[in-house]
Structure formats: structure tokens, C-alpha cells
Amino acid sequence: MLKRIPTEQVELGMYLQSMEGSWLSHPFWKTKFVLREPADLAALKKSGVPAVWIDVSKGHDVAGAVAPAAVAAAQPAEAAPVVVPEPTSPPLPPPSSPVSSPPAQARVSLSAEIEQATQLMNRSREQVMALFGEARMGKSVSAEQCLPLVEEIANSVSRNPSALISLARLKTKDDYTYMHSVAVCALMVSLGRQLGMNEDQMREAGMAGLLHDIGKMAMPLDILNKAGQLTDAEFNVIRSHPVRGYQILRDSEGVSDAALDVCLHHHEKMDGTGYPKRLKGEQISLLARMGAVCDVYDAITSTRPYKTAWDPAGSIQRMAQWTGQFDPVVFKAFVMCVGIYPVGSLVKLESGRLAVVVDLNQQNLAAPVVRVFYSTRSKLPVSVLTLDLSDPGAGDRIVSRESPQDWGFTHLDEIWRKS
Template sequence: MLRRIEPSDVELGMFIHKLEGSWFSHPFWKRRFVLEDPSDLAALRCSSVAGVVIDDTLGATSRMPDAAASATSPAPAQLAAHEAPLHRNVPSARTGFARAASKDAGGPPPIAREFGAARKIADRSRRHISQAFLKARLGKGVAVGDVEPVVEEIYGTVQRNPYAFSGLLRCQRDKEETYRHALSVCALMIALARRMRLSHTETCEAGMAGLLMDVGVGQLPESLASVEGDYRSLRQQLLDQHVLFGHDMLCVAGDIPEAVLAVSRNHHERMDGSGYPQGLRGEEIDLLSRMAAICDEFDYLVSGGFERPPLDPAAAIEALVAESGTFDPDILRTFIESVGVYPIGAFVRLRSERLAMVVDIDPDDHALPVVRTFHSLASGKPVRGETIRLAQCWGADAIEGIADLTDIAMPASAALQERLLKAACRS
């Protein structure tokens, strides 16, 4: 039975079915869960949540008298009208929930399963973010509610596996580059924020900033068709304008957090003062904008653009490191930890004279990822694919460097990445 109670009446053991209000008003990324931690209980009671809906069939029963509970319990139609649009399925019994929770408690899920979930989330998220960007192009304000479901789902997949979602998007190229870039930077920002141990609210704001920081591109008074959608190839005056347009547009909504507004204005600023639009330096740039500068530039490098071929993800890491003084060095080190020295999608040369692609990251050693072989340098021919966990092969093979595919007859790198990723998921 669903009951609506006040936050002050919540007790340990209750199954939280719904927290009323935006997730900026409470400290939890998930919507439905058993409340078991005393610190979570204290945080919930002190939050600005308007009300809490509990499910007595899945958790402890409220001590409210039945008559009072009935009076405050929302009608099914009311619940349906206020449900968030992208909820996960919840087991129908408390024991089922406990089994599901214990199954996921042993570490990140297998990469094949998480890539499958990431594909579904990416498809749903594209629809939401495309609608938000369409509103922006029409001159309408973009509100928190327009993108909240996207951030929530990406937060969930990053919570389960920090590498899968952004890695999948690096291996999937499509014509909706603006949306793909927004989703990818969102995932990178959330993974980086979690690695930096930022608070729940800061992590949510980081993800939202990644989604919305380029929303002003749609307002530029020039078609992007001539530069294949690569707005960075436009003249500097237009680059300045896209930042200002985006910031003004998000201000119109009225409920976008100040930290997200700051990122929309400052994500092209650089530590040495070489950025735009204000030429800020060092600590003058807010924390989330320093993070966004790195996440945005990394995805920009690996995506390619107008007369600019994409870089291998590992080469993009090297390029970021080479720009000494441009990015915050402490945040850059943490970013590399969050994506791996050899990120998913990177092509590497192995000691066994085989070429392989990185398909997963070992959370305990970012320099020893999981790879999928596809070519022999010795024979000059393709080889039967093998998935190798370098951290667990006891030195039988190792990465010697980034692979050079220039003189090898291969499909385009994007097509090869997607093919190898699918093969690794099937193995």
C-alpha cells in the first residue's frame, strides 16, 4: 500500500517509493529504495523534500493511524501524474528487492550487461535532450525538469560502471553529434565528480552542466552546415556568442542551479588565461567549469570534426597532458583515473605483436585494461578475436603503446570500434 508521509515521519526500514520535488531537493540519486542507513535518514529529514511516498508492501509500515494514513495517501491517478518518466523496474516483493540489491553489491556488472543498458539509456536520453535543444532553438527557456530524467539515468549507469556509457558513445558515431556530445560530456562529468568525491548535489549539477553547456550553439546567427556541425571552426566572435547565448537562455528558466549557469559561461576558459569569453585565470574559474573544460576537450578530440580527424582516445589523453598550464593539473590527473590511461575505444599495440582495442577498464589498475584483439602485425592479417584481461594474464601479454592503423587495411575506426565492442560483449 502506498502512503504519503512527512519527511519527519520517515523511519529506517521503510521502502521509499517517491520523493516529492526535484532531486536537487534531496541527497539521493535513486528514486526507489529501502532506507537502511541512519545518516541517510538524518539527511532526508533535514532536506527540503515536500513529502515522501512509502510502500508498506516492500518495507516497514508507517506508524501513522490507518485513518490518517488513508487521508494523506495519494490516489493512484495522482501518483501517476507526478511520477518521473524514467523509473527503473522495482521487484514486487521485499525479498525480491533484497536479492536484486545483493546481486549488484558485489561490484560493477559485467560490461556486456552494462553496455546493453547504456544503449537503451542513450536512445531514451537522445529523445529528451533533442527536445530540450529544440526548445532552445525556438528561444524558449530550458528548465531543470526538461533534463532531470536524463541526468538521473546517466547517473545510475555511471554508478554501476563508471566507464561503460561514455565508452559506448565513443564507439557509436551518428549524425546527431550535438546530442551525442552532450550525453558523453554529461557522463564524463558525473564520473569525474564521483572520482573527486564531490557531494551528491555537486555531482548532479556537474552532469546537468555537461548536458546544457553548449545549448547556445543553436542560437548562433550562422548555419553550421558549412563546417559539418563543428561550431569550433567558426570565427571567434561567434564562439563568444554561443557561450553568452547559452548562459542567457538558461537564466530565463529561473530554476537552473547557479553552478550550472557558471559552467555554461566559463567552460571555454583556461587556467593560463587563453580561454574565452573573459580570459579568466586559475582560481578565477569555478571548479565545475575547470572540470567541464577537460571533459569537453577530451570528447572534442576523440570525436573529430570539420577537416579534423578524430584522435584515438589514448592519444587524446596524451594531447591533454601535453597542454601544460591549460587545464587544472589535479583535476586532469583525476580525469585520467576516471576514464583510464587507455580509455574504452583506444587502439593499442600488444607485446605479442597483435593489435587490440580497449573494451573495458580494470577499476584496480587503469593502465591494464581489458582488450579485444583483431590483427596480427607479424602476419599482416586479421586474427581471431580474443578478449584479454591484461590485469589478470600474469604478464603473458601487455600494452606497448598506441596502435598506428595508418597503413593497415581496416574499416573506418568508428565502424571497427563498434564491431569490436559488440564482439567483446558476445564473448
């Protein structure tokens, strides 16, 4: 039986069903678990979450409460049971609950990784173009041949995920289809790490990301590369790419069930309005829910034949407002990967200066490393200065994200890529 209680009444032993308030304020990657650790209880009470829903049939009730039947609250819509069809392939196990941090590993600065990531991008472009070219000619795809590339991408992500992810965002409209797959591979690996997956699971997620859009190779080039808005008929053709990709991969060598699943279902939405199967909620596998977030983020932050790229921070803000599209737990973990202010974002500081984000601080996403270059007060460039806003001595903080287009800045990529 579910009951809504103020957060200050939460005690150890209660079963958390869901939490209210902004998803960014939630201290855990998922709900629906018994609260056992004092540190987790303290984090919840400091989080700003106003109230939670507890299931008194699975955990402790509020001290001194009357019989549950007398005080049972209506179950919130998002907690309604979902009928899950018999899976066609075994899903990856979800991360342990709650997850407070990703697995520990050595991390280097973005500037230290940028050169290796640049070289990897160039190699990736050639390999994926060859791979997709084979698919366009009707030949089968060998997943085994993709393994070394996925391994290289995963290694770069482990050193600094922002380097490769940010570079992949700079693809041109001409090589979008190929480099989009590389970007989604890197994003899937990073997101899998954030969700607590092991090494094998992260690489399987990366492989699924690399192959998720291979169905685009079965699309007519005049539609795929059209500069203007698609007609309804053309859009229906494009919407067939998940099924066409599934057919290509199904007939290929060594492609896992997980990669097939992501290819077929990365355009499904949590509210059931996606395609091709209109799956809803937990009918969508964890990997496909991850793929949906990674695919959309890279798409909207990249220049396409028919649109210019959105800025990274603005893209995160817009995605957070698309109720019903993404799994909120997966999306929150994704934000922890790329940041509230991803690398390349233009921000305004309290001092009145403009800066571009050049690296993240995982312990404080609101205080990244930035490179200051312009004064809004004098309307003039200033000497470039790198500041770690998490350092108390920095003496500044972000007050807003800014649109590069509004300021007429076209050189931000040069600023954050400079070592």
C-alpha cells in the same frame, strides 16, 4: 616559506605545496596538504616523484635544518597566489585532500552495461534534441524536466562509466551537438565521483554538463554545421556561445548557479588565455575546470562536420601535453575515469598482437581488459581472444598505443561493443 627537498627526505607532518615530475606519477589528487598518514608517505616515496616543495610555515621542516630564512627557496610559478574575484555563485566544495580512491560502489562489466547504455543513448538523443529545439525557438529551458535523464545517466555511470561514455563518443556529425551534451554529462558525473563528490554534487555536475553547450542553439546553423574551416568572423560568432547559453539559462526555470557557471566558463583556461572572461587559475570554479576537460575530450574524440575523430588514447596523450590549458589535478582525476588507454583504444602487445581495449582495470590503468584480433608478425587476423592484462596468467602487456588510421582499421567499434 617554501623549500624544495628530495622526496626521500619527506617526513610526516610536512606541508606539501607541490610535487615535481610527471603528473601521472603523483600518488595524490591534489597537493597543498599536511602529510599525516604513513600509507600516504609510503605511496609518495614509491611514486617516482623526484622532489617536492614544502611550506615550512605550515608544517614540519627537514630535521636539523637551519632557519628557514637562510634556506628559503624561490616559490615555483604555479604556486603564486591568485587573486580570486568575489564569486557570483557558491562553488562546490573541493574533495577532501588527499583522495586515494573514489567512493566504493557496485560495478559491472562493460559487456553487462552496454545494452542498457545503448537504450539510454537512444532515449537521450530524443530528449536532448527536443530540449535544444525549444531553446532554438527562443523558449526557456526547464531544468526540472532534465532531472530524470541526468539521474539515468548517473546510474549508468555508477554501474560502468566506460559503457555510456564510449558509446556517446560514436555520435555522428549530424547529431554531434546533442549527443556531445549527453557525453559531457556522463563524463562530469564520472569525474565528480573520482574527485570524491557526494551524490547530489555529482548530479549537479551532470546537469551542468548536459546544459553547458546550449548556447550553440543561438548560433546560425550555417556556421554551426560548416564543413570547412571557419573564418575569423565566423569563429568570433561561435565564441559567443557561452555568453548566449548563459543568457538562455539565466532566463530559464530552475537552473542552478553551478550550471550557469559551467555554461559561461567551460572555455576558460588555467593560463588565462580562454574565453569569454580570460579567467586564470583559481578564478575558474572547480566545476568549470571539470567542464573544460570533459568538453575538450569528447570534442576531439568525436567526428565533427570539419574533422574526423582522434583515437581515445592519442587524445589523452595530446591533452596531457597542453600545458596551461587544464587544471593538472582535475586532468589526472579525469585520466583515472577514462583510462590511460580508454575503451576503444588500439594497442600493441609485447607478443606482437594488436588488441582493442574493452574495459578498464581501475587498480591498474596500464593493464586494461583487451580483445586481441590481429598479428603484426603474420599481418593477418587471428582468432578473437579477450585478455585481462592485469591477470598474471595473461602473459602479455601493452608496449604502445597505435593509430587505427595507420593500420587501416575501421571496425574497432564493432570489436569492443561485441559482448
